[in-house]
Amino acid sequence: MNLALDAVKITKSFGGVHALRGADLKLRRGEIHALLGENGAGKSTMIKVLAGVQRPDSGTVAVDGRQLTSAFDPSDAAAAGLRFVHQDLGLINSLSVAENIAFQTGFTTRGGLIDTSKCMARAAELLGLLGASVHPATLVGALSQADKTIVALARAMHGVARLIVLDEVTASLPTPDVTRIHEVVRAGRNRGTAFLYVTHRLEEVFTLCDRLTVMADGANVATAEVAQTDMGQVVRWITGRSVESGRKPRSSDKVEALGPPRLVAKGLLGNEITVPVSLSLHVGEILGITGVRGSGYERLCRWLAGIEPCPAGEVEMDGQLLEGDPRQARKIGCDTVLGDRNLAAFHELTVRENLFPLGTGNGLQAERVVASRLIEQFGVRPHGAQELAMLALSGGNQQKVIFARSMSREPKVIVLIDPTAGVDIGARSDLHGVIRRAAAAGAAILFGSSDFEEVAEVADRAIIIRKGATPIEIAGRDLNWDRMLHAAQNARITTLTSEETLP
Incomplete structure (x- = not known):
């Protein structure tokens, strides 16, 4: 089997916490492979190991058949053809697309000065590999978030890019922009590059990916061909349980009485x-x-x-x-819950302090009792988390704390x-x-x-x-993904009914 990546029996511990427990990850050349799991499953640690940021306690990593040394670092990972694009794209808004790309590929010089025309041509070449229409001279700050993501992807294609890790790059993008990113990733795959695609949006997996690996508690749960599984099975692998929508059937004619x-x-x-x-x-x-x-x-x-x-x-x-x-x-x-936890949470404070940033006025003991009840009621993990710093919790559990804080006020x-x-x-x-x-x-x-x-x-x-x-x-039975996308993208539509035929 021609493998772009072969990570075998990777272990990594932090103190007494086992972040990776003999995890394997194998990617074929020219495939898009989803890496899935709940927050805390070990995905981030695996990515840091691949990037050379964290050194594994044991296990081996081979790229395109060549095994890396146990002490490989980020420069070794880059030399081996590993590239990484994170949700924080690492772009500089005040510089042009070409300049941002050149910071990673290197500036072309002539007579000791930067050769702007050659830098522009190199950026245009990398963007062209992905079929992107972004102009190299455009300031990055003037681009949409989707175009910024495309620039980061093009930058990652420089040199011999054997594997590109995409870590939650579509998390903040709306559906039409996600579709554009998928097109660009497919263009990269068609050139033989392998992609490791990390996402919590399972619909993307079935739209984009060829295979998937699910992790839980630092270990492998399953690796499968996407075409040979379904959403329900993947959810069970990720969570260990069935996750039902829980919503009531929609009326075919009207919304329930308000x-x-x-x-x-x-x-x-x-x-x-x-x-x-x-x-x-x-x-x-x-x-x-x-x-x-x-x-x-x-x-x-x-x-x-x-x-x-x-x-x-x-x-x-x-x-x-x-x-x-x-x-x-x-x-x-009237209370508000934001998805941006950098704005909504006090990361250095404890869970209890985040629940009651101004205190309760009833004393510390009473505050602890209420915090314990809210942690249990909202399913915050780990148990007894109230004196842990917020930054020690997974993103999902941080968000549960933010929900609990808001809803405890009974708005x-x-x-x-x-x-x-x-x-x-x-x-x-x-x-x-x-x-x-x-x-x-x-x-x-x-x-x-x-x-x-x-x-x-x-x-x-x-x-x-x-x-x-x-x-x-x-509303009613018309409330579905297809109709919302159709309405959002077609300004000429003034009404949308169930009888209308979608294109």
């Missing part, structure tokens, strides 16, 4: 939102707000949450005007903005359960996300925000 309106928005307009938006959010409802990146759906969510003032229009909650001040919004019962309205970004399939299912239980208890929930699949899974109805076009509402 409770009274709790949040009402009228004529919201400004920034990316060029067509006025009016909507209502009802008691016990989960309302999806979605759109492609740049449509303004994220800004609309912030206006509706009362954490950013809207240039025009107004938002009322139970008849009280939201002023765009987070403290005022929280005071009247009337909860605004969720990309709340499961970068969260594994098991934790995501747990958080969906938390959201549904909160709605069943009477909270009005606004679910903002560019992940159409997730919005269709969670929401009772959804409003699709389109740049320069009237928003469209979809």
Whole structure:
């Protein structure tokens, strides 16, 4: 078998914690191979071992048939043809595409000076290998997130790139941009490069990948051809259990009767939102707000949450005007959960301190009792985590703490903005359960996300925000990925019904 990568029986421990327990990873030349597992399964440690950042305690790594020394470092990994593209792309916004690429490939010089034309030509060549249309002279800061990702991929193709590791590169991208990244990766595969694709979005695995490996607790669970398995089996391998959607069957004709309106928005307009938006959010409802990146759906969510003032229009909650001040919004019962844990969490503080950043006013012992109850109620792992630093928890468990902090206040309205970004399939299912239980208890929930699949899974109805076009509402049996994508990409559509035939 022609293997681009053959990692055998890799072990790695940190103190008494076994991060890798004899894990294997084998990639064929010219394949796209998914590496899957819950947060804490050992994926990140395996990638660090491959990159030469962490030295394995035992095991061997061979690239294209050549075994690397046990003491190989990042420069050895790069020389062997291993390349890495992370979610943090490591690009410099103030420099051009060509300059960013040259920082890794090396600047071409003439007479002791940088030869700009040759640097531009080299960047254009690498971009052309992937069929990308990004111009080398463009400042990276002016690019979309998808184009920045493509630039990072092109940069990784320099030299003899035998294996490119893509670590959650689509986690923050909307569906249409994910499709563009897939096209670029396929172009690289067709040139013989192997790709290790790390993602929590399982739909990508079945759309893009040839084979997959699942890890849990630092060891291999399964390696399989994607075409010979299914979503349910992969979920069971990842979580050790079946993860059901848990949502009620949709009515074929109409959405279930809604409770009274709790949040009402009228004529919201400004920034990316060029067509006025009016909507209502009802008691016990989960309302999806979605759109492609740049449509303004994220800004609309912030206006509706009362954490950013809207240039025009107004938002009322139970008849009280939201002023765009987070403290005022929280005071009247509107709380926000962000998916960006760098903004939502205090990483150096303990879990308990994150649950009660201002304390409870009831004393430390009472605070610990409540923290213990919330940790158990929201399924935060490990057990007894309240005095651990937040940064010691996986991303999914950090997000559970953030949810617990918000929902312990028992808000009337909860605004969720990309709340499961970068969260594994098991934790995501747990958080969906938390959201549904909160709605069943009477909270009005606004679910903002560019992940159409997730919005269709969670929401009772959804409003699709389109740049320069009237928003469209979809509900009932029409609320699915195909129809949301169709509506988001076609500004000419003014209504969308179940009788309409999709292209």
